[in-house]
């Protein structure tokens with residue numbers, strides 16, 4: 001399979017979209033009182049309500065036909081069984097093995113990787129317990145109070161997002177900090193807030209060759225050695241998470257303090273590995289393992305549920321439905337859960353780095369739209385900012401709402417207010433407000449004549465704007481694991497249908513390559529003419545400003 005647009009189901013979906021072009025969800029809800037039962041699904045503790053989409057039972061049949069024709073089941077099997085589906089890097093894709101809670105072996109090149117995984121988890125358990133109960137102390141004998149994760153991209157976004165999401169589970173007296181940006185402001189600010197005697201740095205880098213991470217790690221190391229007046233202090237204050245033992249050693253971190261992971265774990269899929277060490281330190285190993293168990297529950301559902309009852313598959317197919325058939329090219333993620341504030345940013349990398357691809361498996365240009373532009377912010381904040389465009393703008397913006405039934409802080413009626421806003425938004429987006437409803441409201445408010453007619457067009461909401469709602473009992477470690485795995489598999493399914501490689505990221509390379517030459521020009525006191533006119537202009541403008549300081 002190479003060009004999904006040539007599949008019979010793709011062609012049938014095109015025709016079906018035309019038939020549905022003037023159908024409204026309002027009418028569909030009216031015609032079918034059982035629409036919620038028909039188009040909702042429970043799996044691994046999550047409830048997905050996808051009834052507020054522009055679909056009929058026929059749409060679902062055609063969409064699952066598409067998955068079948070793209071040989072999705074076979075692809076799922078290939079991923080879970082360690083086939084080298086990351087074909088441009090010749091790597092297996094086995095983040096699912098990291099959270100494999102069964103006693104089934106998982107093979108890479110004929111070797112069962114589960115014993116190694118269990119051994120690193122056991123070391124993480126031992127280490128996190130020692131730090132949390134105060135057995136592991138800093139160089140001067142004080143307890144660790146601050147964990148600083150230095151990493152970027154996949155070695156940052158997962159730890160940041162999961163730590164924040166699970167902050168109600170943090171151990172009292174421990175704080176987490178995350179440094180990713182090469183902008184020196186971030187490391188400077190962080191160091192100014194912590195005490196070298198009580199800080200533990202985790203240098204998280206799969207390659208241990210990422211300049212941003214190594215530069216920040218060096219600054220932290222020098223700061224610590226200077227403050228504690230001892231090179232040997234590094235041993236109690238620095239640990240590494242990496243696949244690259246040699247580079248960890250070369251950096252000056254004792255490899256006894258290194259937590260290993262493997263090249264078959266993609267950066268953006270690595271929070272389940274030792275990259276999650278900062279999370280495990282903050283919430284404890286039992287809770288970290290509960291997160292793994294949640295993801296495993298979703299893995300089992302994904303592998304066993306029929307396509308039409310498979311949550312990641314349904315979400316992936318709905319994404320393709322809008323992205324490729326309705327010209328709706330973005331996906332909003334709107335958690336009504338403040339603890340998920342970084343979830344949209346996390347999904348942005350997961351989805352856009354995975355499916356932001358333009359050639360198929362055989363290197364031919366795709367003939368459809370691939371990965372959507374993912375963005376979002378928590379509600380209700382977003383309602384007071386950008387929802388206007390989703391309600392009344394010219395674009396269709398499919399949105400996922402996420403909410404917990406049970407709050408972390410049951411204060412008065414506030415959670416009911418939050419949930420009522422969440423449900424009201426998806427209802428409003430679905431039904432809109434017709435001209436006659438808007439007119440009736442204006443009449444009710446006492447308007448008439450030209451004043452009413454002038455205001456009327458502005459008061460109409462087109463509605464028919466699709467949303468999913470994901471509901472869960474409470475945002476605990478298990479639920480978070482389930483949610484992340486759900487989206488990982490959603491992204492995978494879309495990649496299979498588009499026939500692209502969701503597991504490489506060559507697109508980040510070009511900028512990196514060019515940055516070296518630009519850095520040289522910036523450091524040279526002379527003006528540059530070595531680049532294109534714009535780049536020269538920007539470099540030289542910086543030099544002028546520096547000179548005038």
Ligand code: G6Q
Nearest residue numbers: 153154155205206207210267268
């Ligand atoms: C993720 C990407 C990328 C990567 C960072 C950090 O899938 O590969 O975001 O995680 O570039 O890489 P290192 O972990 O090697 O420092």
